Amino acid sequence: MNAPVSAPHAASPYAPAPHGMYLRHFGLRTAPFGITPDPAFFYPGNTRGELLDALLYAVTQGEGIIKLTGEVGSGKTMLCRMLAERLPPHVDVLYLLNPRLEPDDVLHAIAAELGLELDGCRADAVLRVLHGELITRHAAGRQVVLLAEEAQAMPGATLEALRLLTNLETASHKLLQIVLFGQPELQHTLDLPQFRPLKERITHSFSVPPLPPALLGDYLACRLSAAGRTAPLVFTPAALRKLARAAQGIVRRVNILADKALLAAFADDAQEISARHMRLAIADSPFYRAPWHAGKLLAGALSALMLLATALLWQWLANSPGKTAATVRTAPPASQAFQASQASQGHATTPADAHPGALQAAAARAPLPAPSTLLDNKLAESRDWLARQGAQQLVLQIASLPATETAAAETFLQQAQQATGLHDLHVFRLPGGAPAKTPRNTSAARLLIVYGSFADQASAEAVRARLAPASPQKILLSDIDSIRTEMKAMIAAKTGRGAP
Structure with missing residues (x-):
């Protein structure tokens, strides 16, 4: 009679049937790398x-x-x-x-x-x-x-x-x-x-500190022993290196990956966990990322790419002082957008399909809305983000440009999105008469681009110190409350102009 099949792990996509054989194959009483916090598997190291x-x-x-x-x-x-x-x-x-x-x-x-x-x-x-x-x-x-x-x-x-x-x-x-x-x-x-x-x-x-690579073998041995393994189970050095790189010191990830690697080794009828088994486990994991996304390399890459995107924006502004929003096109004209939309729905869009006068009349009856841009979306998202922040939270002001330079801002956001993503980048349209502490104290309305959200000045200064050496303009600190004040002033001014 076969031994009873153990319950499948919540994080494992494998069918439960092989799990009983997996346990017998490695001489285990129970699954050693479950993600439920069982005190029997407590690791006292690290x-x-x-x-x-x-x-x-x-x-x-x-x-x-x-x-x-x-x-x-x-x-x-x-x-x-x-x-x-x-x-x-x-x-x-x-x-x-x-x-x-x-x-x-x-x-x-x-x-x-x-x-x-x-x-x-x-x-x-x-x-x-x-x-x-x-x-x-x-x-x-x-x-x-x-x-x-x-x-x-x-x-x-x-x-x-x-x-x-x-x-x-x-x-x-x-x-x-x-x-x-x-x-x-x-x-x-x-x-x-x-x-x-x-x-x-x-x-x-x-x-709680992360689990360092040097203790991975000890941690795995502790869990295997608690699960009933009496002899050492070999994870090859190459497998441990891959595990350390993928898990980044997070013990839950170690458990998920080790469990899947054991299943892969069982499928090969192997008694040791090789780099190939670990590679298969990593590729099957929900948190798998390309190697450059790991640890400090990720932080360094993001900082460098953000600097690059910011420098491109500043360079654009410096070399093109007379440019307007129409100079650089970041989205197709409204007429092209309309034609593309109609084509995708199977409607005629050429003079051979409809009389030009009819098209003009239709356009006059139903004027096209301006296409939504990345800048528009980010402005709306930033307003919602601003409402959720504490008044004393700090941000880094990385750029301020005239509100008419929407093409420059759109170009910057596209570059930043490709380089780093836009999660920590926020844009606000503010009225004229900027406070002296902003990068450009102009009387015209402007677009303010800020980065991050910091609970204290020390945290903000640490990030600014990393960004400042490569910045052609000074990066200044501001607080959420001052941005809110300016936003309210802009809203009040608009309300006043619209009043009878």
Whole structure:
């Protein structure tokens, strides 16, 4: 009778049937590289063990808020599970699994975790009952800790509600200990001025490091041993190099790729994992990218290409001071766009198919809208982006040009899109009378092109320092609030002109 087939991995596209044979082939009791954070597979290397000890110490001290951040797939949830498992018996562990709850819902969720039936109660009533329950548990020698995952996704009001819960205390002890687990964006949020009170409550802050290539073999051996493998399973040096390059230190990626490589080796009836097996695993993975997208090489390439695109824009402006938007065509004329559209739908577009006078009459009856350009789309997208930013967020002003130079801006955006993408690039049409700190202080309306969004000046200065040496113009800092002020002034001016 064949051994039972193990459940397929959530991330693996392979059919579950071969998995049982895969396990027997390599002498395994269970799949060694699942992505579910099973404490039985905890790897204590690469400071994971030290981080767990530090978390245990910080929680048992019972003071303030604890924060642990790490990249997606770096092992935060595993540490959360290990912390819950290793805490002393007198500690009651609560989980906050849904980060998008509103403040009142958070209170009800915590009450439910404590076994309190408070459905339909108002928030102030829930808080009073919570306070009483926490005091009762403290008097009985119990300690309560709340583990909140995906904290970077919490609404600001919910983070503030958690901070206020730390006010529940006796003369000498906090009644509720909170541990926040989140991605690096959590730190960016905490750096915003409005979250300074919460940031001040954080007494211990930890970060999960990526897994370095030198420890890959040790990590794989640890997982294989936990899965029942008694003899070493060889991953060739070439396979490990490919794995390190593709996974970029993210343990979830290591698990996904190692699992698929084992399946590829099983298909070859091999007892070692070769570079070919790893190459097949990488090509089948959803996060596969061309080699130049990896790690620091990606950051360097993006910076260099952004500089190139920016320099081309500045060069265009310097060499063509008299050019207008009509000088450089970045989209076909409206008539050509109309003809192309009609042709694609099977309609006649030539004088042989219709009388010229009829075409002119039709055009007069239904004037064509101007074709949407990359600049138009980016202007609209940037307005939405601006509304979501904190007032004190900083940006880098990389160019400012007259609003009439739409062709120059369109050319720049096309070059930047091909070189780096436009995610961190934003464009705003601003009125005349620019503040002195903008690159061009002109009285005419202008297009302002900015880069990035930074929580503090140090972060912005670090990026500006990398860009400045290659920039023919000075790159200046500005804040979101000043851009909003100018946008409001432009809207007010338009409203005033349109008033009777």
